[in-house]
Amino acid sequence: MTTDKTAPHGAVLPEAPPEGERPLVELRGAGKSYGTVRALHGVDLAVHAGQVTCVLGDNGAGKSTLIKIISGLHQHTEGEFLVDGAPVRFTGPREALDRGIAAVYQDLATVPLMPVWRNFFLGSELTKGPWPVRRLDIARMKRTADEELRALGIVLDDLEQPVGTLSGGQRQCVAIARAVHFGARVLILDEPTAALGVKQSGVVLKYIAAARDRGLGVVLITHNPHHAYLVGDHFSVLRLGTSELSAARSEVSLEELTHHMAGGAELAALKHELAQVRGVDVEELPDAADVADAAPAPGEGNG
Template sequence: MTTNGTGTHGAIIEDTMPEEDRPLVELRNAGKSYGNIRALHGVSLTVQSGKVTCVLGDNGAGKSTLIKIISGLHQHTEGEFLVDGTPVRFTTPREALDKGIATVYQDLATVPLMPVWRNFFLGSEMTKGPWPVRRLDIEKMKKTADEELRNMGIVLDDLDQPIGTLSGGQRQSVAIARAVYFGARVLILDEPTAALGVKQSGVVLKYIAAARDRGLGVIFITHNPHHAYMVGDHFSVLRLGTMELSADRSEVSLEELTNHMAGGAELAALKHELAQVRGVDVEELPEAEDLQAPVAASSEGTS
């Protein structure tokens, strides 16, 4: 039997996978309010095994709130949140992690001066020997970290080097491999390419695809439609806390996705006014009706 990786106690990831046709994670008209402030409203999202779900949106669109609900930091105040088809209401990130939902934030939660292998097991170190003289099993941790990184296609010459000496893309890749090893079935990536150049972004996108190929459900949070379109299977665009677009790859082109991300609908509505401003070229701006078809088609699938 082919294994997809092991968790903390050696559990095989694929053995804990739900049925293929059932989402790993699902939000149904979910929302979150902070007092009188409604940060998220009517958001429906599904995460399937072996698929990359891209969530796009500008600052203030609701991406961070969505992450916090799924990762257990905050509770939703409306709608439903289901894991493996069962309604849940997480109170801590540990509860989400116990269900196989892991989040890799932009800061990566690493200690720059510690070796790569130590960061790989940070907070979950392997030990050996009887209590009370148990000690770190350094040799086993190094061997395991090297094997798991190589399984993800990450080859490092020296695992003793401080993780801070790695490039941004390499550090992101180590964080992804760490989450996979510790039993993640759903991997949430918070803007992993935001501060990276073209080459390092390509490294991260490669390992996102590798995680998908190993059967994980990936939620890729980004504001870059080009990065999303390279690896995404489904695209959800948030605007002001609501879902503006939800479409499979076959239902939306990169140009349409970019227009939604860039506020193309608002620009189309203002096309007449912009045409009266000297020096503004409105010929290439999309018409409002050109942006409605993908939304209508996708809403039928999420209702």
């Protein structure tokens, strides 16, 4: 006989699922306040192995705060944060890394003038020889970097080339492969396609799918619903620090996702208010669905 449990924030939760179905990372009613400012409130999110969970939202929606909680930069001030089903409260990013949670930010934490293999092992260099005259094991680092990159389908002709000479998409992929090699089970990607064109965005999305196929739980932070829908398995839309939508891929269409991202509910309310103003013909204003249909396709406007 199974029994339900009640979470601290009042939600009734079913009995814990079998370990194979348990989320790698889960937020239950999580929130974060900075003094009197409530940046995040009542957010539920589950990241499963072998799935891409997309978190979408406009500027100021709370995406950055969510990343910081999961990656250990900040602690949540309400709700629960669970890793492998156990409540946690990280005191820093190192604790999150030790639990297999890695974040790849937009700056990628790379040194442009250093070779690809040096950036791959930056801060975790392999050495050989007796102490105190140990030296860098360059051959093993090059071989390992090449193997890990190829495992994700990334083939570079010269690992000696400065990482700054790679395209934006290739640099993103090097950062993803590096995180996977160093034990990431949950990979958080912060707007990986924000500054990329159509072709390079496609390259990055392909390697995100490859990471998912290797069994990682991927959290894709983006403001582009088209990119999210290409690889996403579950979608969570944030607005002003709260969840506006949480749905599996089978439960939401691209049009509905774009509608939420375009602020369809707010546009409808605005149109209703404008109808009360003399001299404004609201019949000439576009509907929220029209605004969603007019949203730019991936890569448009990157110029």
